[in-house]
Amino acid sequence: MYVYPAEGVHSVGEDFDAVHGLDQDLHHYYAVAGRPLGWLSIDRQLELLASLPLGQLSGAGTELPTLHNEPMSRSHALEPQMRAAETGCAVEIYMPQIFLERGGLSNRSLRIFGVARRYEQGKLTHSFSGYAAAPLNGFQLRSPADAAAATHLIEAAYVEAVKTFLHNSTK
Amino acid sequence: MKQFIAFSAALFIAGPAAAQDASQPNTAEPVAAQVAPTASPVSVPTLPQSGVSSATLTSQCELHVWPAERFQAMTTGWGVGFGMLGALADSAGHANGDKSRRSQLASALDSEGQLHALQQLDLVSLLHLPASRVIVHADALDPKTVDKVLTRRADSNSGCYNELIVTSVFYQKAAMWGRSLRTSFVLRHFEGSGAPLVKKTTGGNGLKIFPVKEGQDTTAADAELVSVFQKNFTEAAANFAKQTGQVGQ
Numbered sequence: 001m002y003v004y005p006a007e008g009v010h011s012v013g014e015d016f017d018a019v020h021g022l023d024q025d026l027h028h029y030y031a032v033a034g035r036p037l038g039w040l041s042i043d044r045q046l047e048l049l050a051s052l053p054l055g056q057l058s059g060a061g062t063e064l065p066t067l068h069n070e071p072m073s074r075s076h077a078l079e080p081q082m083r084a085a086e087t088g089c090a091v092e093i094y095m096p097q098i099f100l101e102r103g104g105l106s107n108r109s110l111r112i113f114g115v116a117r118r119y120e121q122g123k124l125t126h127s128f129s130g131y132a133a134a135p136l137n138g139f140q141l142r143s144p145a146d147a148a149a150a151t152h153l154i155e156a157a158y159v160e161a162v163k164t165f166l167h168n169s170t171k
Numbered sequence: 172m173k174q175f176i177a178f179s180a181a182l183f184i185a186g187p188a189a190a191q192d193a194s195q196p197n198t199a200e201p202v203a204a205q206v207a208p209t210a211s212p213v214s215v216p217t218l219p220q221s222g223v224s225s226a227t228l229t230s231q232c233e234l235h236v237w238p239a240e241r242f243q244a245m246t247t248g249w250g251v252g253f254g255m256l257g258a259l260a261d262s263a264g265h266a267n268g269d270k271s272r273r274s275q276l277a278s279a280l281d282s283e284g285q286l287h288a289l290q291q292l293d294l295v296s297l298l299h300l301p302a303s304r305v306i307v308h309a310d311a312l313d314p315k316t317v318d319k320v321l322t323r324r325a326d327s328n329s330g331c332y333n334e335l336i337v338t339s340v341f342y343q344k345a346a347m348w349g350r351s352l353r354t355s356f357v358l359r360h361f362e363g364s365g366a367p368l369v370k371k372t373t374g375g376n377g378l379k380i381f382p383v384k385e386g387q388d389t390t391a392a393d394a395e396l397v398s399v400f401q402k403n404f405t406e407a408a409a410n411f412a413k414q415t416g417q418v419g420q
Contacts, residue, residue, distance in 0.1 A: 020315070021241055021314055022241075022277060106267045109270070127390075128388050131271070131275060131278070133271065168386045
């Protein structure tokens with residue numbers, strides 16, 4: 001089982017909420033915190049992923065995953081990898097994108113895009129790509145003192161979103 | 172809120188264009204993304220359709236391309252017909268869905284995805300430019316500066332220099348007209364050191380698959396977004412050809 005993280009997190013907002021571009025919220029959060037918070041860095045994603053029973057969640061049984069520390073872009077993740085040399089079962093999990101999303105009339109949430117593929121004897125037998133989201137209820141970042149709680153909330157939402165994605169991928 | 176209502180009304184009125192597009196057969200095909208992560212900028216020589224030899228590629232002409240990082244999604248139901256309160260209730264009812272769809276646009280049509288989709292087209296030919304080297308820039312321009320900065324956005328002294336800027340990607344669903352994707356483009360021609368000749372337009376086409384329900388496989392829907400994005404550019408390129416453009420607008 002092979003697992004690849006995202007390069008980092010992005011934020012998406014809407015014009016009606018005066019958010020006109022990607023990562024505008026993220027820059028604002030880090031400015032309020034007074035420092036870059038480095039949310040869901042590659043290392044942190046891998047730590048969080050290592051705490052999950054990824055094998056069970058992805059239908060790969062008790063297989064220990066190989067966590068790769070090089071991120072994959074979305075387009076690379078969508079290219080079927082060749083696992084021809086593999087014997088038995090191989091599962092690839094790519095989660096190349098993470099978004100903090102919000103709207104003027106909706107609550108904040110965290111969304112991931114992922115790709116899951118399963119190979120049997122080197123042949124692709126199952127492929128899934130899709131999104132999973134988790135709410136960020138109670139998120140606030142109005143002063144540097146909020147940074148720790150906000151970080152905790154984001155990491156918990158990431159874990160929930162990963163679980164949901166893996167569950168969806170096995171349907 | 173006034174702006175919101177006015178904008179909603181404008182979109183509602185503009186709906187028939189989307190409806191015409193939505194009636195077209197779905198030509199979406201899964202597009203396998205093949206672009207490797209690239210540092211900005213990346214030079215990609217392209218051959219115009221008219222059989223130009225490779226020697227032409229040494230031409231001085233350049234076409235620089237930037238993607239958009241402004242994504243919008245708006246769903247309007249019948250509530251917009253019931254005044255401000257109706258519009259507000261309608262907007263609130265679709266807020267979570269639009270939030271999700273906005274992220275999905277930002278995902279499927281991220282900078283790399285937009286540039287890859289455009290590079291699959293013969294940009295130079297569609298824009299009726301002389302044989303040009305296409306140079307793509309991975310980082311989007313700050314939307315606030317697109318109209319204000321009238322100098323070249325790339326470090327180039329080429330005597331034949333053009334810029335294609337994708338400025339926004341907009342998903343709309345209207346109760347009467349259905350779903351569509353609209354993309355805005357700016358084309359700037361520079362000659363010498365003067366202000367550019369600027370053309371602006373949009374392309375819009377209907378969607379039949381996007382968006383899918385939460386938790387479902389999005390392969391086909393994402394491929395449709397890419398395909399319609401390409402159709403929008405083709406439409407926009409035809410619009411550019413009809414425009415005379417304005418200097419420094």
